[in-house]
Amino acid sequence: MSAIMKRLGPAGEISGMKEGFVVKLVLSAMLALLNPLAFQAQEAAAAQRQPPPPPPGYIPPPLNPGGVRLETRRLADGVYALLANTPFTDNSGFVVGTDAVLVIDSQFNGQMGRQVLDAVRQVTDKPIRYLVNTNAFGDHTFGNYVFPAGTQIVASRRTLEALKHTTVGELRQRMAPTVGNDLSVFDGVELRLPDVAFDEEWSVDLGGRRVEARFFGQGMSPNDTVVYVPGARVAWTGNLIFGVGTIPWAQMGGIAAYRQTLDRLSSSLDVGTIVPGHGALAAGDAIATYQKYLETVQRAAADAVGRAVSFDDFVSTARLPAGFDIAPALVPLMTGFHRWNLQRAYIEAGPKP
């Protein structure tokens, strides 16, 4: 796992930093009595050096795959989404050509990986020659090990490097909050690394069906990959774009970088249907909605910093911005993501140390 992912990893790790951060805030508050603007600068600089603790109301994404069923949805000739029957657990998918099959994401463990294999076998007996991992998190990669030995696993170079520098134990610890600390989810999991790594683009012809894997830059994670079927205008977006009625989660920070990544995505691919890594199928215009949301958050942060609104006042009771149609069942989760994004945007907008 890269250094930055270690610093900005999921909740368990970050909450350990809370104490130091609070001490810094108390010291900053004492300074504020002397000079509010100095407090502002100090606070933003401190936040920039180490990530803040998760904001009030943040809840880890609920990813426990126990009891989850994947529904096969045909999107075009040979193009299938595998959609989880719970609101935010992982989706997958597969593409069938005349020669071979390509699968997108192997799910959270061997049991779920086998469910993907079974779903493919309900549709075709052609060989599963390729599996693409859309990022390095366990919920997208831990099922790799149940795929046939002849399946080539494809990932961006950043995903491969992240996986090379971690272990199942480390990922298990980091991801435990997302499964309600139910460690049985990880039983039997073996880390199987990608065989093929690409820098920006990889493509394959499955026989009458071309599939591309693209890396446009960091987004939710440092290594989000999009899988695209040009003939069907279908894109699997992993964690870069969640399902309909969501907002992005700049989990690793970098609101500006996330926007640039989406700019590259929207100018490179003509997307009609999005199969998100999490959430319900979305239309291609979700990309523009995500761009607009990130711009809104950046503007709000710049305004707050300009008016010397404190970090806590800006973040802790913030509600989802108007104009974004959030799925009712996901409002608590998205509110936490929104406040997390506000933290990162505030830090980015603040004075540089």
Ligand SMILES: [Zn+2]
């Ligand atoms: Zn994910």
